Amino acid sequence: MAAAVEDGQFLKQATGRNTRGLLRVIILCLIAGAAVSSRLFSVIRFESIIHEFDPWFNFRATKYLVQNGFYSFWDWFDDRTWHPLGRVTGGTLYPGLMVTSGAIYHLLRALAMPVDIRNICVLLAPAFSGLTAFATYLLTSEMVPSPSAGLLAAAFMGITPGYISRSVAGSYDNEAIAIFLLVFTFFLWIKAVKNGSMFWGALAALFYGYMVSAWGGYVFITNLLPLHAFVLICMGRYSPRLYVSYTSWYALGTLASMQIPFVGFLPIRSSEHMSALGVFGLLQLVAFVDWVRAQLPGKQFQMLLRALVLAVFVIGVGGLVLLTVSGVIAPWTGRFYSLWDTGYAKIHIPIIASVSEHQPTAWPAFFFDLSMMIWLFPAGVYMCFRTLTDEQVFIVIYAVLASYFAGVMVRLMLTLTPIVCVASAMAFSQILDTYLDAKTPKPATENASADTASVAAAAVLPDGLRSTRNPIVGIYSYASKVTVVGASAVYLLLFVLHCTWVTSNAYSSPSVVLASKLPDGSQHIIDDYREAYYWLRQNTPQNAKIMSWWDYGYQIGGMADRPTLVDNNTWNNTHIATVGKAMSSREEVSYPIMRQHEVDYVLVVFGGLLGYSGDDINKFLWMVRIAEGIWPDEVKERNFFTPRGEYRVDEEATPTMKASLMYKMSYYNYNALFPAGQAQDRVRGARLPAQGPELSTIEEAFTSENWIIRIYKVKDLDNFGRDHQSAVSFDKGHKKKRSTKRKGPRVLRVE
Amino acid sequence: MKKEGNILVALSSEHATPSAVQAMLLELDINTPTDKGALVVDHFNYDSTSASEQHDVLLLPFPAALRPDVKNYFAGEGYIAVPRAVCQTLGNESPLLSPILRAPSTAYSYNPKDEAEGVEDPFAVGGQLNLVSAMQANNAARLTVVGSAEMLQNKWFAEKAKLGDKAITTANRDFAQKLSAWTFKETGVLKVGKFLHYQDEGASKKMNTSVAIPENNPTIYRIKSDVHFQVEISEYMNDHLAPFVPSPNDNIQLEFSMLSPFQRLNLSPISQTANATIFGVGFKTPDQHGIFNFRINYRRPFVTNIDEKRQVTVRHFAHDEWPRSWQISGAWVWIGGIWVTILGWLAFVALWLYSAPSEKSVKKTQ
């Protein structure tokens, strides 16, 4: 990449615009190629398969869309999830992703290239990452005059692990297209603000609408653009350009976003969207005042007007607060609120706190995902203060906000990544531009060669940064140039190595298929998930209801094609808590719940044999917590801890723990694998009790090769009306005790 | 019995009941006295011909219906002789058990071998004693326990007997026939035929009672739509299927349920075919989307259980099923507002364009 930029610089003087333009296109194509190919590790190493959890739902929805057409997708009532409630899927998802791949599918078919919809879904994210690189180029080019910054930013964006983490081949998730839309919308917005053009504003609104249809993270745009406008107003930089671009974006964008059924009337009813509305109103006021001031010069009158604006603003905010309190405007949703009050989710919404993506980010994760850019980023932000044009203000705001969000939630690293790429590319290209300049200044004279724009800006703005007060001279010695350029090349190389290594090692596992290294270094594929899902598919009736913890709902729906009780779309907390209660209670309590919900099979994930730590026993406390949120008297987290406050599964586990359905299902018959008394749980490193748990209301139906997935069948009511415990003990040969020996008064039959 | 086999167990006081049989019965919550020779004695309803001293041959009328809403399959004329019976008591918790023939209130269980103790602490007394009892498992397998094997013997089929001073002929043949017919599923077996439900598209369409249509039900309904339901039920009578008629105080009920029933409706007979009654009902689906079941759960003593369900999906309104905006009178204000705004803007633009040059000239002069 560095070499390419060098070429671009050398050719600048020699040839005309066309060559440079062509070169730029070629470089961008190469970047896109690199971006796509670095995301193909998983396809090469495993196979063309959908990854993880959410993508399985998106894949299933896409298949439905392709098979049944758009309108029936729009009205889709999914009766195979959330049994027996069902889910109004068409109205509760962001359809952008599915519609995009559906459109691509039909387009390719129209071009006589029949491609399997699965391959489109698998490769959609890499394809869009190429587009994202292009959009980043455009955005960065708007920020600084140097074209190399744009190309560098595109290259950074193409291979940075922070973005790859959500866009490898097979990671068919909303983020796959949403990041492209995010960056592109920002580009259009910057373009609109710069030109004061209604056309660019409308385009921004259009892509904003697309973004709304694709990802819930659109709220980030909804708040960032008004904030930008607001800061510009506060800085006294109101201009008709801002007015035109903001109003056209807001009016059209809001209308566009309201077309999505899932969003509906939220843009005018919920707190998250109120800032956009408030700034819209403020802008009208400011525009009015501006107009009046132009008409009537009069110092006193201006003061009055200014006071009026302030008063109206305060009253407006007060009114909003009042409306929120009275319930007309919905308060912030839990997910959004937990971004500000970081302790909120842990207390009030365990279901949000339970997701690993919602944990705060430690510094190694930042470095892991962004590598060298993490320290170029502040430098780039600082450089924005040099001239501080309207669009550079945007970068500063974006940078500060996004780094806060990324610090609070791991998954929001994704929104931070584009701005990091842009800012660090600005910093890096500044260095390269300075030190790759072939001209050497004469020591005596002050003819600054490069960056006339910044000189002019420094002259215009007296309150510039301290570091840019003196005029630019240039670099004198070739030795310094070579040193700096050489070091930069090393950093860039290291960056590429880092990105490739991270991508290949951390972000290319489908998590449906696990890989482990055998002692001889060869790769061993652990395919228990699919083994179990296909078992379900082939051995159970079409309508057999599967109960499992919600993590696996989408995969069961996608791979096994069986109805589930709960899935990763966690819209109904009570239903999830019901499953949690069934899992964490005694069999006698769970059985009526399972009967009521018509459960046929129960699926648990158990990693004890293999040492797979993401299993259900480790997630068990969340089930307990969520169930406790609804039934605080029946499920108590306290009872799952030993008196010394430990969470144990061995001999000293609490009676509640040992009696819980989840514990029993996980360890049922596990003893049989080991010599007597030697049973060992390799995840928790615990030796299990010699006597394994007994099950009576359910029976083992299937256990996968490495015991990762265990499926149990729920028994029907006993044929002879007994409870299951006694039926099991009878079948084992224990006779019932004679009831005549019973103490107390004889029970007479009433009928 | 797990494989739907039927058993008729006959006990006799002369032989000790094998412990395996006892344990089996106990598992089903039927208690029998442990000691060999225990038998039922009644000092009032005995047959004075054959057991004038021992009082251990009971003469009883045919049993009445168990409850007012239960059909009686063992009704008959005359008296049944029950000689030297082993009694059973039934557990109270299992709804699957039902007594067929109960001892009269004056009877008690008594072991002639150890007299003193037996009378003081009888195994059971009166109506708690069952001489013949039945158990019907959830899969409709049947088990009948007959307390006295002798009552099924030829000897007692039409024997002369004397109840008090009255001379009668026992009707054991009739009773034994009914008992075995019931036990081996020749009577009291219900069969569900077609299970139909369909959307009611309008008042003009009559309820479909034709036999020829196969069961071809829709799988999805919309909320708040009219649905009709009908089911054919027939009863097996010894050798043929006959239309099933529930007892007068009883109703077959349809549940339309998701987790709990949203509708629970009595089915009314609509018509009869040669061998089935068609029950039907119409209702409106609730305002709640989800996966529902049409379910008939009919469990009565002595008839086989009906537990049939069909799963259907009830979906929400599709985007084009809502009333259009102009059909809602409350929306006229808003529609009017929209059009006024549009027209006003057009008028303003027209005015602006028309007056633009003069405006410019005014500004210039200023």
Add this chain to the structure above:
Amino acid sequence: MRWLQLLTASLLPFTALAAKKSTGDRFQDARAKSLSVGHPLQLDDASYAQLTKAPRDYGVAVLLTALEARFGCALCRAFQPEWDVLGKSWTKGDKDAKTRLIFATLDFVDGKNTFQSMMLQTAPVLLYFHPTLGPNAKVDTQPVRFDFTTGPQSAEQIHAWISRQAPADAPKPSVSRPINWVKVITVTVAVLGGITALAVTSPYLIPIVQNRNLWAAISLIAVLLFTSGYMFNHIRKTPYVSGDGKGGINYFASGFSNQYGLESQIVAAIYGVLAFATISLALKVPRIKDPRAQSFAVILWTGVLFGMYSFLLSVFRMKNGGYPFWLPPF
């Protein structure tokens, strides 16, 4: 919990007479007393036994606590005002005494015997006694126990717990907190004072607010803080630093998703130095007029950049065992 029966049995002889006489009035007495003192009743061993004696047609909620400083029960003292608020607002809100619930407090100093008989090791503990007579009676005479395992609770949380224990049909007076006038006045005065101060000092403040360097510094500090995991420390409440067991100090926590407070500050400092070196190279060095000074600056900053980056990589390798890349010095 056999202690209750034992207790009742042992106390029965000498309370029997008194109890006979005042059984009907025990509730009214206690209620009147509690109303007059304005907070939950203070009990001792005898009155505790008397109040919670088995045949009773009212419920009792007793907080067993240890308020004195020498017991060092911070939780008890933290919860006591909340408990008083709850007891007061419940008893007051319950005008017709329909809930038939008494709030009481038993301090360890007054009730050593009770504590011993229950073998209580910890405080506070909240007990709820169901009525044993009357329409809402429960057969189970043992009290329901609430352990403060999850830390101090607010009056509302305990209110919810008691409401769950209390009969479903009884009214549940809600918690009403007295308005803290001092706080209201302080806040008002502070806000007004702040506005006045702003208005007076605005000629001096505005240049500061409009200073670009200041804003640049604020933004950079924010960015550096957040990217070095400050929010992680804040949310997870990580320790600032920890010992290594041999008297030394561990600056870096082991494990990829784990860190110490000091660690994140060190990392922020590294980032800051790196960013500053970059800025210097990009913006300051080209502006130096003296060629020799410029060469020196280039060498200096390049060296600093290289060294720091190398150090950063080595620190990262410490956190992430399998990381294969490094730069020479470290």
